[in-house]
Amino acid sequence: MRNDLLYTILKEGVVVYTRLSASNFWHQNIVYKVENNSVSLALIPGYLESIIMTGQTLTIKLTNEDIEYLFIGHISEIRPHFPSLITVDIKNIKDLKNCRVFPRYDVYxxxxxxxxxxxxxxxxxxxxxxxxxxxxxxxxxxxxxxxxxxxxxxxxxxxxxxxxxxxxxxxxxxxxxxxxxxxxxxxxxxxxxxxxxxxxLEVEKSKLRDTFFKSIKKHLP
CATH class of the missing domain: 2.40.10.220 (predicted glycosyltransferase like domains)
Structure with a gap:
């Protein structure tokens, strides 16, 4: 596993898409913290609706103009109190060539x-x-x-x-x-x-980042 990608691509405040193994639904989320081969993300309502539990596999997706990165790991911690978050221990990283001419958006x-x-x-x-x-x-x-x-x-x-x-x-x-x-x-x-x-959609991402840096980051453990 290329650990360098974990720390250079997934940084705090980066907006990503995530998917639980038992679901086809990609949820937009934001990276809270990256340390010790683990990534912390917000505990969002979509995870609760999908009955999230520790031990489940979660995929984190981040795409740029050239490459789509997939960070695959197991949920090791679910913290419900503010700021509520999950921790994912990354086990595998894939980088796929992005052949799209224009940026793509995960929507429903x-x-x-x-x-x-x-x-x-x-x-x-x-x-x-x-x-x-x-x-x-x-x-x-x-x-x-x-x-x-x-x-x-x-x-x-x-x-x-x-x-x-x-x-x-x-x-x-x-x-x-x-x-x-x-x-x-x-x-x-x-x-x-x-x-x-x-x-x-890009404005919504900016608002998500602003909320993290202004209201969430200072409360993280």
Missing amino acids: VAASIKSENSDDDHFAIIHDISLSGMAFYSKKDFSIASEQLNLTIFLPNKNIIVAKGTVTRKMTYDSYIDYGMSYTDMQEENNNSLYDFFSM
Whole structure:
């Protein structure tokens, strides 16, 4: 394991995405502290909803323009009193080449998708999105590369984005299919709305960092 990455990439105040082993959900979080091959993070409501316990595996993800880093470890401590936190003992570190042209965001956004050859709308959940493409879950079986899909994306800020795209990958699970998609057509107005949404997400990250440095850090053990 490259311990140097743990201390040079994961620093206090860095916003990351995290996932418990029993969940598909990526939770945004912030690094409280890194020491002795362990990382401390906020104990967020999403962990409680997922029934977090010591001994579980947790993955910490941090992506830059070139590389996606995955820090994988076991939860060794859960501290419920203020400032509530969890400690993860890191056991493995992976660095993967980031082939995305634009930054991607882990989100959970509702969408409607239909083939140009059909009038039927199909519900989808977008879980990863950028200015060039997205990943989504759906029960509908779409073909890779062979059909043009019409997308209607319902953003949390109440904006609606319309675009077209084709499937680039798919992975089938018991109750849904996980797709990757590249946009083939998006009007400038929709592109600008998507960019504004990403800007809003960056503002939320800044607020999270500000709260940590102003109100949390001084209370850490």
